[in-house]
Amino acid sequence: LYTWEIFWGHGDSIESAMKNLETRKLRRDWTAINWIGDSSSLTGTDAIAWPRLGLEHREPGRQLSDTEKAELKDFYQRLSCVLENLPPDGKPEGKFLVPNERLSIPELVKRLVTRDEDIARNIGISPLEAGFSDIIREPEHWTGWFMGDGDRVGKKLQDIAQKEGDQGLKKFSEAMRAWGENFIKNLPKDKGRIVYAGGDDFLGVIYSSQPEKPPEPIEALEWLMGLSDEWKKHGQDINLSVGFVWAGHRVPQRDILQHCREAEKRAKSLGRDRLTIRVVFNSGQYVQWTCPWDYLHILKQYKDRDGKSWDQKPNWSHVYKDLAHLKNRHAISFNPKENSPDDELALALFQLYFQDEKNLEKNWKHIVGDYPNPEQSKQIIYWISDLINVGWQLCSNISSL
Incomplete structure (x- = not known):
């Protein structure tokens, strides 16, 4: 159901490789893995993982037979069960993938690394131990979603590569990965959860799993006011832009994520190093406010x-x-x-x-x-x-x- 665009760059130094990567991105010069396992920008729209990928060749785009469709369905059912330690005929909760999904290889890899604790820790993310079935989205139970991203990190990496070389980039990467791991651990479990914190960007949700205790928006604001200081703990000279969405219980999940992206984009477009708060009502209408981190305390005044x-x-x-x-x-x-x-x-x-x-x-x-x-x-x-x-x-x- 998804197409992934993969951009890669090369050069005789890190700096030239990064410039080459940026050039390719601007040209939309992307590649992806297709049905038969090669790399092509023409057949990448069919980049779906299937049972015998790499063992046999198929014509890209060819319609599957009924037998092949049954094989594909069984493959994803068994894969879902394996990931959740269930027998082949079990009923997976969808923690890692839903049996009716059809994933590209890059997307499947992203799902798999959240399962293995050792792999997850090595790349600076937290293994996914539970689904989101405990999020209550009923009347009076609003949820807060926040999406953040470091400002001008690409330029920062180029500067580090030019001035400090490989060791500087390694130090920066390790600092950001360590920050992401600590950020995930430090969010109070009674407040919500960090969905991911990989490098300089993150996504999280503030919610309550107790029907009698819906989340309070003021508590969410209190936590947001300390987020800028939390961000600075990585010790790197980059600022943070965040979009925060306080959403009603009837707002569809896909709309919430889109609002998060738009709010974060607004924070960046209005000067970076700031927060955009967007309150989204069940009707789909919203109000929003963008403020630099150092003046967010105005709400308390x-x-x-x-x-x-x-x-x-x-x-x-x-x-x-x-x-x-x-x-x-x-x-x-x-x-x-x-x-x-x-x-x-x-x-x-x-x-x-x-x-x-x-x-x-x-x-x-x-x-x-x-x-x-x-x-x-x-x-x-x-x-x-x-x-x-x-x-x-x-x-x-x-x-x-």
Whole structure:
């Protein structure tokens, strides 16, 4: 069901090999393994592992006979059972693959290495010991998914190869693999799970397996606020961009992963070294907010009209209603066609509820990006509005969640 594109580069040094690889990727010069085990970009769409791969030749793309289809079905059934230590006629849970899947060789290898503990540890990933059947996705049980990636790692590797050679690359690789292994171990088991942490990128989920105790969004935010410091433990000079998705129970899993990718991409496109938080409702609509790591604590600086702060669970509906009122009266402009909207009221609203953050005015270029003055005013308005919308959804005990 999947086609894998394999890019490879070569050269007389690591640096030239990396440049060659990048050139091939830009040219879309990829190869893949096909039915008969050779390498071809023409027949790679049929790159499915089958029982007698390498022992006999078949015409690529030829329709399978009924006998061959039965053999293929039996092959994946037995393989699923072997991976889960079941008898051939057992009923696998799908921890590694589902019997009706048809996997390419690279995908099958990726599944297999998560099973063998020794192999998994050597390449810096955690063996998959359980499926995700314990994730409860019922009303009131929202889940948080986070996808992260190191910033400009390709350029970093080129610099290391040029200045430090093989030993520098080895040191960098070992540091990142060790970080990934520790990251997997250190996530509290009652919070969720790291799906993978391979090198500079990772994917994880925050959830609860207890029906009476759904995950709290504020707890997820608290953990996210410490993620940047956790990332720095690898000791390498690279920043981190993350997309975090807080999803309703009816949002399909494939949509959640797509939202994660889009949120991470947004974090990178708005300046890198930041987090995009996206709240996805069961309807498919969402609100989102992107913030540099060093200003994420702004959520804790909110204080409502009654003087309640983060620890006292402030009422975010105060600032939310004020913003909505100003929007309805067109006192704050959200018209994308307006070239130079006035951000004075948005800033006044911000300072009213986030009193300890007046010094943010000096750092808007870092927070929203290096825009010309008229455009920067618009981006400031959007940033404040997004902050309020996401804060209201995640930091308040409101019935819509």
